[in-house]
Every structure is written in C-alpha cells, then in structure tokens.
Amino acid sequence: MNPEPAHTEPVRHHDDGRWLVQFTNRMLVVCPRCGGRALVVPLPGLAAPKYFSELFFQPRRLSCAGCGAVAEWKAEQRGTGLVGAVPGGTEDPFFGRPLWLQTRCAGHILWAYDEEHVDALAAYAAARLRERHASPPRGMLARLPVWMKSAGRRDEVLAGLETLRALARRSAPADRSDAAHERGDRPRHHGTVYFRGGPY
Numbered sequence: 001m002n003p004e005p006a007h008t009e010p011v012r013h014h015d016d017g018r019w020l021v022q023f024t025n026r027m028l029v030v031c032p033r034c035g036g037r038a039l040v041v042p043l044p045g046l047a048a049p050k051y052f053s054e055l056f057f058q059p060r061r062l063s064c065a066g067c068g069a070v071a072e073w074k075a076e077q078r079g080t081g082l083v084g085a086v087p088g089g090t091e092d093p094f095f096g097r098p099l100w101l102q103t104r105c106a107g108h109i110l111w112a113y114d115e116e117h118v119d120a121l122a123a124y125a126a127a128r129l130r131e132r133h134a135s136p137p138r139g140m141l142a143r144l145p146v147w148m149k150s151a152g153r154r155d156e157v158l159a160g161l162e163t164l165r166a167l168a169r170r171s172a173p174a175d176r177s178d179a180a181h182e183r184g185d186r187p188r189h190h191g192t193v194y195f196r197g198g199p200y
Helices: 052-056 115-126 151-168
Strands: 012-014 027-030 037-042 060-063 070-073 076-078 081-083 101-105 108-112 129-131 193-195
Touching: 101 151, 108 115, 108 151, 115 151
Parallel strands: 012 129
Antiparallel strands: 027 037, 037 060, 060 070, 076 081, 081 193, 101 108
C-alpha cells in the first residue's frame, strides 16, 4: 500500500525590506580597460558603516584581476556634505560601468550586482506566497518592475537568474554577455547629501 503524498506548503517569502544599496558591497562590472569582469568594493581599510545609508557615500575601488586596471571613487563634496551615489539601472552607481551580470529576459534586461543579489531575487521570484514588509515601500523588492513580479513570468525570470549565476563564474572578455553594455539608464542624482562631522 503506497503512503499518501505528504502535504507540502507553498514556497513562502518574507520581504525583510532591504534597500538596493545594501547589495552594493560587492559589484561585478565590465572592466573599462579589457572588457573582462572587474570588481567594485568599498575602499580597503574603512571602518564598517554604522548605518546602511552610509553606503551611498562610502569610497569605492574598481579592480580587474585580468588586466590590472584600478580606479577609485569618492563622493562629490558639496559644502560640508557629500553627494551620494544613486543605485539602480544596468550600470554601477559609482563608476558608471555596465554591470557584468546582465541578460535578456522576457523582453527586458535582467541584471544583478553579484551572486548575493541574484540569490535574493531568485528567492522572491520562486515564492508562491509573498509577505510584504510593514515598513514604507522603499525596499528593493517592493520596487521591482511588474514583469519581474508576475507569476506568469516566474519561469522566465528564474531561468534568467540562472544565466546570471553562470556569468558570475566567468571573467574573460569573451565571456561578457551581449546585454552588458552602456545604456545610460542610471537614476539621476536626487540631491541626497550626507552631512558629516569629520573625514571618512
């Protein structure tokens, strides 16, 4: 006698309200020199930020293991304050380089900053039950485009995210996605200024 199949709960996802800027600690981008995969991270030696909002202004370094290219970014100073970067779009918010993790998906461009970002998007896309965060809708998931939230696009989005995972393991210029090029679709600065009491 065969046992009855066990009842399985639908995959549930709880949105913890993380902002997109919280995924900018490690960003895979197209190297400006060789076209291979470069890495954007906080400038070494900085103290860990006390508040995630400091990530908008934290100095960054771009480095390419393939060709040795290096660049540094610091927030523009305006009076006693700093003008922060604005995450979003298919270019990194610090150097304006195309993201390495880009692919065509459901008639759109699917992108992510790194593997952690891909995992967060995949957990949301795969869920059949999605619980909203109680805080104001400034979190990354609340601001995703409608096509990524659609149940009818779930399989396409998950397949696209698997493509991004595969791209994350590659680094040569020849491995670059045909979707990874400049579009100028970064959000414009909205005047966010961080007032500080001393040097970073």
